Amino acid sequence: MAAPVLLAQNFLSAIQSLLPRGLVWPRDPDAVQTKTLMGLAPTYERNTSRANYLLVDAFPATTNELLPEWEETLGLPDPCAGAAPTVQQRRAQVVARFANSGGQSAAYFIQFAAHLGYTVTVQNYGPALAGQARCGDACNGAPWASAWAIVAPLSTVTYARAGQSAAGDPLASWGNAVLQCELNTLKPAHTVLLFQYQVEIFDNSVVDDFGHPLMTDTGMPVIL
Structure with missing residues (x-):
């Protein structure tokens, strides 16, 4: 009510x-x-x-005036979001940390990334084993047993929203620095976390001599 x-x-x-x-x-x-x-x-x-x-x-997802209070409670701000994060970025970090109940499963990291505003999947690795590896599989050594990866779009764009953004915030911001910083802090200490970024390739994308797409400064493919 x-x-x-x-x-x-x-x-x-x-x-x-x-x-x-x-x-x-x-x-x-x-x-x-x-x-x-x-x-x-x-x-x-x-x-x-x-x-x-x-x-x-008073609620983290809708806070504005009490945002500094929530940040102080949750150990924010920190270097993850850079020198001048937007209000939306700050609020997303507050929500992610407040809702963080701990865990090491793929579902846990996917949900934590979603609270930050990122859509990701988790890729697990393992060493190549005789009788299990097939032709064409990577010849991974024993250290790959501790490796895993976050798969995400190359550049996640956050658009300014009425009632969410503040005066002075950019109309759009992008980058994966917050995602990498936060998840590197949360990953199990004995593991190696990799980040794989996917690029959406269009029929009219410009590619180099090796078939790799040319990218703009904002992380988007160059198209004709």
């Missing part, structure tokens, strides 16, 4: 209903007493509005 929206007129009526009855307690709009109470009622309206807003601002 949504919080009630109470206006100054509602508070005026509530105050007047608590007053005694009689000639010295008039309710008509032009009475001095009514005008005095009407001067007090907007304060109650503002307080109620702020209290209702607190119900929204």
